[in-house]
Amino acid sequence: DGGITQSPKYLFRKEGQNVTLSCEQNLNHDAMYWYRQDPGQGLRLIYYSQIVNDFQKGDIAEGYSVSREKKESFPLTVTSAQKNPTAFYLCASTPRMEGSPLHFGNGTRLTVT
Amino acid sequence: GESVGLHLPTLSVQEGDNSIINCAYSNSASDYFIWYKQESGKGPQFIIDIRSNMDKRQGQRVTVLLNKTVKHLSLQIAATQPGDSAVYFCAEGSRGFQKLVFGTGTRLLVSP
Numbered sequence: 001d002g003g004i005t006q007s008p009k010y011l012f013r014k015e016g017q018n019v020t021l022s023c024e025q026n027l028n029h030d031a032m033y034w035y036r037q038d039p040g041q042g043l044r045l046i047y048y049s050q051i052v053n054d055f056q057k058g059d060i061a062e063g064y065s066v067s068r069e070k071k072e073s074f075p076l077t078v079t080s081a082q083k084n085p086t087a088f089y090l091c092a093s094t095p096r097m098e099g100s101p102l103h104f105g106n107g108t109r110l111t112v113t
Numbered sequence: 114g115e116s117v118g119l120h121l122p123t124l125s126v127q128e129g130d131n132s133i134i135n136c137a138y139s140n141s142a143s144d145y146f147i148w149y150k151q152e153s154g155k156g157p158q159f160i161i162d163i164r165s166n167m168d169k170r171q172g173q174r175v176t177v178l179l180n181k182t183v184k185h186l187s188l189q190i191a192a193t194q195p196g197d198s199a200v201y202f203c204a205e206g207s208r209g210f211q212k213l214v215f216g217t218g219t220r221l222l223v224s225p
Contacts, residue, residue, distance in 0.1 A: 004156075035215075040121065041204065042215035043157075058212075090156050101147050102213065104156030 003027065004105035006091050011110045013085075021076045021108045023091030029103070030096040032074035036060060037088040037107070046089075049074055050096065079109060085112045121200060124218040132190040134219045136203030141184060143205035147213065148177060148188045151200045160188070164218075183208045190221075 004025045007027055009028040013019045025032065031050045035043040045058030049068040063082025074093075078085045088109050127131050138146065149157035163170045163177045163182035163186075170177050176189040186203050200220050204213040 006156075040217060042217045043204075044215075045212065048212065092156075101159040101162055102157075103159070104149075106154070106156045 004091055004093055006089075006105035006108050008108060009106070011108055013110070013112050015112055016080045017112075018077055018079050019085075019110065019112075021078065021089055021091075021110070023074045023076065023105060024072055025074075025091075025093045025103075026072060027093055027103060027104075028071070028095075029093035030071070031094045032068070033092040033094075033102065034058075034064070034066065034074070034076045035090040035092065037090055043090060047074065059106055078112075086111060116142065118152045121218050121220045123222060124153045125224065126193050128193060128195060128223055128225050130193050132193045132197070132221060132223075134188045134190075134201050134221065136186040136188075136216050136219075138184050138186055138203065138205040138216070139214070141181075141206060143207060143214075145206045146177070146179060146186050147206075148175075148186075148202045149202045149204065149215075150197075151218070153199075157202060193221075193223050195225055197221060 002024040007022045021043050033048040035045040037043050044060050046064050049055035055066050056069050065077045090107045091105045094100045094102050148160040150160050151157045161172045161177050163179050174187045174191045178187045190214040200218045202215050204215045206213040
């Protein structure tokens, strides 16, 4: 089955540590995205990538970094500069087609203490 | 499981009833709209989408209505089932690139 795999499901880190969240897709989609979800808020865009070796900041990119070395993979690093990193992180992808809906992974819950 | 919204508006219905979930969107230039369903501990799942050149679109047991005059979107679920219990999000965007803006969501609770 094609899909998006995010790992791990739950992640715990100490404050001050960087942590990398994995996102892999086998849908052959060109574009990939990272969203953050907090209780009572809509999904907010962190970074997106339309093509390999290229990515752009979303609305809340501060304290995060990404890479897109392969079409299938779009890892997100939450750095120690992110002031409030505890959240549910969602990865998504879409083909480079007009009006195609995002396909989401099942998320990673990051808790930083 | 995950709590995707501790203070979300909630719609409670009985099994078999029809449900209507509403959404106000913000950008009059948006021309593409989507509804997603999110169950606890999972990522959002695509339900139905609609382009701005349409007022209504039907899927299996779901209908989306778009009123561009008042920037309002609704999702109607016919014969609601307990498995429909979830948080429902609307999202708006533009064609050509899927940089969607998501609403805060509505929790649907279906009682047997």
